[in-house]
Amino acid sequence: MRLMAQRSWRRGEPMALVELPTPEPAPDQVRVAVAAIGVNPVDWKMRELGPLRLAARLIGAPPPVVVGVDFAGVVDAIGARVSGVRVGDRVVGGTDFSRRQRGSYADTVFVRPDQVCPLPDGFDLEVAGALPVAGVTAWMSVVDIGRLGAGQRALILGASGGVGQLAVQIAKRVRGGHVGGVCSAKNAALVAGLGADVVLDYAQGDALAQARAQGPYQVVVDCVGSYDGAGCRALLAKGGRHVIVSGESPRSVAQLLVPPFSSKSVLGRPNRARLAPVVAAVAAGQVRVNVAHRFPLAEAEAAHRLSRTGRVTGKIVLLP
Numbered sequence: 671m672r673l674m675a676q677r678s679w680r681r682g683e684p685m686a687l688v689e690l691p692t693p694e695p696a697p698d699q700v701r702v703a704v705a706a707i708g709v710n711p712v713d714w715k716m717r718e719l720g721p722l723r724l725a726a727r728l729i730g731a732p733p734p735v736v737v738g739v740d741f742a743g744v745v746d747a748i749g750a751r752v753s754g755v756r757v758g759d760r761v762v763g764g765t766d767f768s769r770r771q772r773g774s775y776a777d778t779v780f781v782r783p784d785q786v787c788p789l790p791d792g793f794d795l796e797v798a799g800a801l802p803v804a805g806v807t808a809w810m811s812v813v814d815i816g817r818l819g820a821g822q823r824a825l826i827l828g829a830s831g832g833v834g835q836l837a838v839q840i841a842k843r844v845r846g847g848h849v850g851g852v853c854s855a856k857n858a859a860l861v862a863g864l865g866a867d868v869v870l871d872y873a874q875g876d877a878l879a880q881a882r883a884q885g886p887y888q889v890v891v892d893c894v895g896s897y898d899g900a901g902c903r904a905l906l907a908k909g910g911r912h913v914i915v916s917g918e919s920p921r922s923v924a925q926l927l928v929p930p931f932s933s934k935s936v937l938g939r940p941n942r943a944r945l946a947p948v949v950a951a952v953a954a955g956q957v958r959v960n961v962a963h964r965f966p967l968a969e970a971e972a973a974h975r976l977s978r979t980g981r982v983t984g985k986i987v988l989l990p
């Protein structure tokens with residue numbers, strides 16, 4: 671099997687293709703022949719100094735270091751104790767370093783059955799590969815944490831990004847909310863096309879101040895990380911939630927510790943139960959996944975350079 675890997679955790683070491691013998695799955699594992707891999711910022715963040723890298727280093731699989739969570743493909747072997755998943759099933763899923771698994775930047779991944787969700791017939795594998803982290807995060811933000819109901823208001827900060835585009839559509843087309851999307855002028859038409867009722871340009875002054883006129887909001891989803899938490903909470907209706915998708919800002923940590931506890935961080939870790947409603951919404955045509963860039967797996971470094979710009983509109987996919 672082929673992996674895109676760093677030989678060690680040494681910082682700045684480039685990823686390179688590594689060939690290893692393909693093992694049989696362990697008794698509790700399914701083996702998936704990967705067709706597409708979604709790129710998320712967490713993939714390159716894990717290669718940089720910080721808590722994620724430290725955690726993966728301490729509890730993840732030993733080197734070679736393979737990053738990546740998202741994958742879609744076809745089950746090509748199952749362990750002796752696996753039930754409910756069959757060879758030939760088309761699936762989407764996410765790897766999990768806390769289970770000592772390697773990441774998904776590979777042509778073959780090994781996961782537990784509860785980490786894959788079956789795909790309906792005709793579901794595009796490239797679209798599926800782009801879905802896990804972004805889709806589950808957007809769903810948890812709007813539905814599980816945000817509890818957005820029909821006719822209620824949602825504000826999505828970073829509406830043109832991988833998570834934001836899905837959050838806008840889930841809020842509008844799945845939940846029937848009234849949606850405000852914050853993005854730059856160049857992405858305004860795209861965000862409106864996803865169903866945003868109001869599109870606000872963050873370059874035209876304070877986006878939170880602009881959003882006040884359409885509030886109050888049941889949910890404010892911050893997919894950027896640089897917006898002021900107190901400013902987000904000030905836009906909430908009674909019982910509303912400020913959902914922190916991007917938690918990079920040090921202020922975000924303070925928001926979790928200081929009352930009122932209307933700010934909540936989300937951790938969009940994909941598994942079968944969390945993926946099922948997202949897959950169903952895409953299959954039903956309610957949610958569209960915008961695969962904006964495709965790279966061969968061997969060019970994962972170029973994909974990371976692009977993702978690091980923070981300017982991508984949609985999803986980046988690697989093809990093994």
Ligand SMILES: NC(=O)c1ccc[n+]([C@@H]2O[C@H](COP(=O)([O-])OP(=O)(O)OC[C@H]3O[C@@H](n4cnc5c(N)ncnc54)[C@H](OP(=O)(O)O)[C@@H]3O)[C@@H](O)[C@H]2O)c1
Pocket residue numbers: 710711712803804807827828829830831832833834852853854855857872893894895896914915916917918936937938939977980981982983984
């Ligand atoms: N908590 C979790 O489980 C979880 C899950 C997924 C992602 N994340 C984190 O959430 C963040 C977003 O992830 P992603 O995959 O959506 O990233 P992404 O696709 O790379 O987001 C890029 C988008 O952000 C927009 N943007 C940048 N600055 C903005 C601003 N000030 N206001 C509004 N939009 C802005 C950019 O548009 P312009 O070019 O127009 O600025 C671009 O379209 C990342 O930090 C990621 O690590 C967390």
